[in-house]
Amino acid sequence: MSDFETLAIDVNGFPTRVxxxxxxxxxxxxxxxxxxxxxxxxxxxxxxxxxxxxxxxPGFPGGDRGHTVLDTHLDWVLAVRxxxxxxxxxxxxxxxxxxxxxxxxxxxxxxPEAVRKLALVAPFGLFDEGDPPTDPWAQRGDAxxxxxxxxxxxWTALKTAPEAANSVExxxxxxxxxxxAARIFWPLGNTKLEKRLxxxxxxxxxxxxxxxxxxxxxxxxxxxxxxxxxxxIKVIPDAGHLAELDQPTAVAEAIVGWxx
Amino acid sequence: xxxxxxxxxxxTELPADFREANPSVWVDIHSKLFDPKRAHLMYNDFMDExxxxxxxGFDAVCVNEHHSNGYGLMPSPNLIAASLARRTTDTAICVMxxxxxxxxxxxxxxxxxxMIDCISGGRLIAGFPVGTPMDxxxxxxxxxxxLRQRYLEAHDLVMRAWQEKHTFAFNGRFNQQRYVNIxxxxxxxxxxxxxxxxxxxxxxxxxCAEMDYVYCYLSYYGxxxxxxxxxxxxxEMKRLGKQPNPYQAGFLQFVGVAESRGQxxxxxxEAAEYFYGRCLHVDARWATPxxxxxxxxxxxxxxxxxxxxxxxxxRGKSTGERFASVARExxxxxxKGYVIIGSPDxxxxxxxxxxxxxxxxxxxxxLQYGNMSKRVAKYNTRLFAExxxxxMKDLFSEWDDRWWPQPMDTAQRADIPAFMPHLAAE
Numbered sequence: 001m002s003d004f005e006t007l008a009i010d011v012n013g014f015p016t017r018v019x020x021x022x023x024x025x026x027x028x029x030x031x032x033x034x035x036x037x038x039x040x041x042x043x044x045x046x047x048x049x050x051x052x053x054x055x056x057x058p059g060f061p062g063g064d065r066g067h068t069v070l071d072t073h074l075d076w077v078l079a080v081r082x083x084x085x086x087x088x089x090x091x092x093x094x095x096x097x098x099x100x101x102x103x104x105x106x107x108x109x110x111x112p113e114a115v116r117k118l119a120l121v122a123p124f125g126l127f128d129e130g131d132p133p134t135d136p137w138a139q140r141g142d143a144x145x146x147x148x149x150x151x152x153x154x155w156t157a158l159k160t161a162p163e164a165a166n167s168v169e170x171x172x173x174x175x176x177x178x179x180x181a182a183r184i185f186w187p188l189g190n191t192k193l194e195k196r197l198x199x200x201x202x203x204x205x206x207x208x209x210x211x212x213x214x215x216x217x218x219x220x221x222x223x224x225x226x227x228x229x230x231x232x233i234k235v236i237p238d239a240g241h242l243a244e245l246d247q248p249t250a251v252a253e254a255i256v257g258w259x260x
Numbered sequence: 261x262x263x264x265x266x267x268x269x270x271x272t273e274l275p276a277d278f279r280e281a282n283p284s285v286w287v288d289i290h291s292k293l294f295d296p297k298r299a300h301l302m303y304n305d306f307m308d309e310x311x312x313x314x315x316x317g318f319d320a321v322c323v324n325e326h327h328s329n330g331y332g333l334m335p336s337p338n339l340i341a342a343s344l345a346r347r348t349t350d351t352a353i354c355v356m357x358x359x360x361x362x363x364x365x366x367x368x369x370x371x372x373x374x375m376i377d378c379i380s381g382g383r384l385i386a387g388f389p390v391g392t393p394m395d396x397x398x399x400x401x402x403x404x405x406x407l408r409q410r411y412l413e414a415h416d417l418v419m420r421a422w423q424e425k426h427t428f429a430f431n432g433r434f435n436q437q438r439y440v441n442i443x444x445x446x447x448x449x450x451x452x453x454x455x456x457x458x459x460x461x462x463x464x465x466x467x468c469a470e471m472d473y474v475y476c477y478l479s480y481y482g483x484x485x486x487x488x489x490x491x492x493x494x495x496e497m498k499r500l501g502k503q504p505n506p507y508q509a510g511f512l513q514f515v516g517v518a519e520s521r522g523q524x525x526x527x528x529x530e531a532a533e534y535f536y537g538r539c540l541h542v543d544a545r546w547a548t549p550x551x552x553x554x555x556x557x558x559x560x561x562x563x564x565x566x567x568x569x570x571x572x573x574x575r576g577k578s579t580g581e582r583f584a585s586v587a588r589e590x591x592x593x594x595x596k597g598y599v600i601i602g603s604p605d606x607x608x609x610x611x612x613x614x615x616x617x618x619x620x621x622x623x624x625x626x627l628q629y630g631n632m633s634k635r636v637a638k639y640n641t642r643l644f645a646e647x648x649x650x651x652m653k654d655l656f657s658e659w660d661d662r663w664w665p666q667p668m669d670t671a672q673r674a675d676i677p678a679f680m681p682h683l684a685a686e
Contacts, residue, residue, distance in 0.1 A: 065555075067405065068405075071406070071433060137549055138398065138546060138549075139545050140544045140545050141544075141548075167562075167566065168563060168566070171558075171562060172555055172559060172562070175551075175558065176550075176555070178550035179404065179405045180405070181550075182403060182404055182550050182551060183403060183405035183406065183551065186397075186401075186405070187397075187398075187401040187403070
């Protein structure tokens with residue numbers, strides 16, 4: 001069912017994948033922990049309503065080894081801003097999940113004119129000692145699927161190499177995605193984003209999987225309280241941390257509805 | 261060849277049900293298991309043992325760095341090394357070593373190593389490990405995606421700090437210091453010998469070969485598992501056209517020597533099973549922070565698994581898989597070569613074979629391990645020194661050890677008074 005147009009943009013010398021599909025106003029999506037090694041139903045759901053543009057982030061699948069030259073949080077934020085520019089997303093609506101959600105929030109805070117409306121699915125970036133997020137990098141391999149999705153089989157299917165894939169490079173690419181997330185968020189996931197949330201003036205939807213085992217539900221309230229623009233919290237039943245993988249239709253409809 | 265005496269300083273009183281009742285010996289081991297008053301006795305026993313090894317004539321005493329670890333009570337090996345510098349005279353002091361990326365600024369390592377080198381009169385071997393995932397990424401919170409770059413940069417900074425004559429500015433990617441000018445400075449010119457503990461990655465083999473550093477494999481799994489790693493190093497040396505000087509390599513080996521093999525089994529089984537059973541009980545969740553293993557090494561590991569290569573035994577496995585497949589009972593521990601046991605003749609024969617097969621001129625021997633008592637550790641140490649060492653010293657005499665400390669002349673060195681604590685009380 002792949003009818004995504006695939007473009008390559010240059011980010012700090014690394015070829016970076018951009019998927020594009022659909023028609024209507026542009027809507028960007030920055031993927032969550034683990035990235036997008038393959039297309040997922042959620043993107044097709046979005047594309048039923050909007051022109052969906054999905055750039056990869058450095059180090060995540062499609063993002064080559066772009067993370068290796070990003071040393072500071074400023075480096076990361078600038079790279080994401082550059083990616084949005086090259087992917088034709090400046091001034092468009094922007095959604096982001098988990099890791100990508102945190103970076104989408106950064107862009108909306110620092111370059112308010114770059115983002116029209118914002119949707120964040122369980123974003124990283126904050127840390128509350130009394131209610132800490134789960135450490136996604138200190139897990140046995142077989143535990144990760146159940147932490148990312150309410151239905152672990154969905155994560156497993158996303159991360160299992162297709163038959164045509166290179167059996168050596170595929171697992172390295174998946175480890176690289178986890179490394180890229182670590183490069184931004186190690187060790188606590190705390191990038192002090194809290195300081196910048198008041199700069200977000202875009203109307204912001206906060207989407208949370210009711211069964212998120214990574215970022216506690218209480219963080220939705222923290223985001224909502226700190227963001228200056230209008231906010232709404234939408235909790236998705238039967239969904240885990242990457243709610244858009246567990247419940248593609250419900251999450252896509254919530255986001256598209258918010259952007260209307 | 262050089263025979264070196266290595267201490268890990270394990271906590272010796274982990275409970276018998278440690279494996280069943282606790283998730284890990286490392287990172288999140290519970291503080292209730294640590295009794296500081298018992299540790300007082302352990303530290304003093306361990307330091308007695310190190311000093312005893314020096315008296316017995318071992319070429320070096322070795323200490324290393326671990327954090328939040330029930331089998332390694334030396335977060336700062338430099339503290340022990342400083343004490344050893346005062347309580348030994350001619351023995352080399354091998355700090356194996358300081359995990360460079362953990363020090364902020366890394367010039368701290370240049371300073372402390374220079375202090376040890378000055379106090380000891382130039383007897384320091386400077387070990388620079390990257391450090392394990394447990395120590396670096398989890399206990400110390402270092403970003404695994406930056407660890408190796410930080411390590412390499414810290415290395416460059418320390419080496420410059422030791423060698424540059426004038427105050428300089430260091431404008432690194434991760435470290436910036438306007439005024440680098442360490443006092444004290446090392447006795448050994450241009451710097452103490454650099455030894456690098458590696459884990460079998462191609463990058464480290466190449467780096468040691470190119471930098472002319474000693475490559476050390478500090479494995480707990482003995483010579484059988486270590487073969488592939490050392491072969492890899494020597495293959496890389498050959499590829500780069502370097503001499504196969506066995507003194508450019510070091511290898512760690514557990515040993516238990518007694519009058520006979522039977523007696524050795526009686527004496528050392530409990531301590532070995534304590535080590536492999538309780539001390540190597542590491543939760544797999546601490547083993548694979550993403551980015552810790554370079555993509556080149558991941559690729560080599562996956563390819564060797566696919567090819568079912570003989571060396572998949574170690575190199576194809578992650579740290580977690582290795583911990584999970586450890587032999588924990590004495591028969592298997594000996595059979596797999598983790599611990600070499602036997603009479604002095606039997607041990608010497610096996611160790612000569614290890615040294616020759618692995619082409620290793622520096623053997624680092626673990627003669628205390630697990631909950632071995634000081635009495636047994638001293639017996640093991642003395643018997644080894646008296647009856648095994650003489651059967652090995654002639655090995656590799658045709659090679660020059662260019663990586664051994666160059667201490668000051670004895671005549672130039674400070675007169676260290678004998679330790680007489682009672683005088684102060686009188």
